[in-house]
Amino acid sequence: MAEVLSFTKRKPCPVCHKPSDPKHHPFCSARCREVDLNRWLGGHYAIPAVEQDEEMPGGPDGD
Ligand SMILES: [Zn+2]
Known part of the structure; x- marks a missing residue:
């Protein structure tokens, strides 16, 4: 019963x-x-190489 814990031991x-x-x-x-390290050292969250390729579907241009 306790064995099942070994499968979930590894944290994400x-x-x-x-x-x-x-x-x-x-x-x-x-x-x-490094992200976690920078978080502790710098006190602010800084993720290098953030790629956000989110395009707006369609356009806000009505008619
Ligand atoms: Zn990660």
């Missing part, structure tokens, strides 16, 4: 909540590790 990346990578534990990548 605290930064982006993806499954963490043992190589970058407890983060999923070196990037997330």
Whole structure:
């Protein structure tokens, strides 16, 4: 019964909540590790290389 806990023992990346990578534990990548580090050091959240490619569907131009 307690065995099932070993499957959920691995916590997700605290930064982006993806499954963490043992190589970058407890983060999923070196990037997330730096993000978390910067968060502590700088006191502000700074994500490098933010790519937001969200285009507005259609246009607000009615008629
Ligand atoms: Zn991550």
